[in-house]
Amino acid sequence: MTDTSANLPKKSNKTSPSELDLLTFYDFISNAKENASAKNIANLTILTLMGRLKVKNGVIKTGDIEIIKGKAQKKYSINRQLIYGRKKIGEVKLGGKNEQITLTRKETMFIDTICHLSTILLKNIDNIDSLKNANKKLSKKILQFESIFEASKEMLFTRDIEKTISICLNIISGSLGIKEIALKIKENDREKIFTRNLTSKDLKEKKLKKLK
Numbered sequence: 001m002t003d004t005s006a007n008l009p010k011k012s013n014k015t016s017p018s019e020l021d022l023l024t025f026y027d028f029i030s031n032a033k034e035n036a037s038a039k040n041i042a043n044l045t046i047l048t049l050m051g052r053l054k055v056k057n058g059v060i061k062t063g064d065i066e067i068i069k070g071k072a073q074k075k076y077s078i079n080r081q082l083i084y085g086r087k088k089i090g091e092v093k094l095g096g097k098n099e100q101i102t103l104t105r106k107e108t109m110f111i112d113t114i115c116h117l118s119t120i121l122l123k124n125i126d127n128i129d130s131l132k133n134a135n136k137k138l139s140k141k142i143l144q145f146e147s148i149f150e151a152s153k154e155m156l157f158t159r160d161i162e163k164t165i166s167i168c169l170n171i172i173s174g175s176l177g178i179k180e181i182a183l184k185i186k187e188n189d190r191e192k193i194f195t196r197n198l199t200s201k202d203l204k205e206k207k208l209k210k211l212k
Contacts, residue, residue: 029121032117036121036128041121048114049094050069053094057072058095059093076095077094092115169196
């Protein structure tokens with residue numbers, strides 16, 4: 001008889017994810033993208049890990065988010081940090097102080113993979129939020145510049161000093177977000193005060209300095 005054992009593929013010592021784990025990773029990413037928020041991703045992360053490891057207690061912290069499942073513990077059996085680049089953006093803790101949990105290689109791989117996916121998703125959310133804030137600030141600046149430009153054109157075509165000053169006060173108020181403004185000018189040894197949202201009583205209390 002011919003020995004065919006030599007032709008059979010050798011078993012690898014490396015542990016690879018099971019088909020069930022791969023499906024879990026796929027579902028994890030799909031659910032996270034469907035409800036893309038830092039809180040949802042954090043909640044999904046801790047529930048996925050607790051379900052796979054069959055533990056009753058767990059906590060995840062990231063930014064100002066802290067989600068505790070089961071009973072809060074002073075000490076947990078499993079601790080993982082969420083690291084992006086070299087920066088820690090969160091941490092995951094599982095099990096209880098009295099629980100002796102021995103992880104298999106597949107379980108260790110599962111935890112590390114979920115934590116890695118969670119880190120990437122959380123960082124993407126953070127980047128999107130930062131981009132939105134930057135766009136809001138840019139839009140605000142563009143509106144301010146447009147307002148200043150229009151006001152400047154109007155000032156060029158008016159010879160009315162009071163109207164010009166009124167436009168200046170509007171520009172200052174809108175650009176700097178200042179509600180109360182007093183502008184003092186000196187003309188022919190006489191002082192004039194132009195205001196926004198200030199009464200005569202307010203002016204006395206503010207004690208504006210005299211022009212020299």
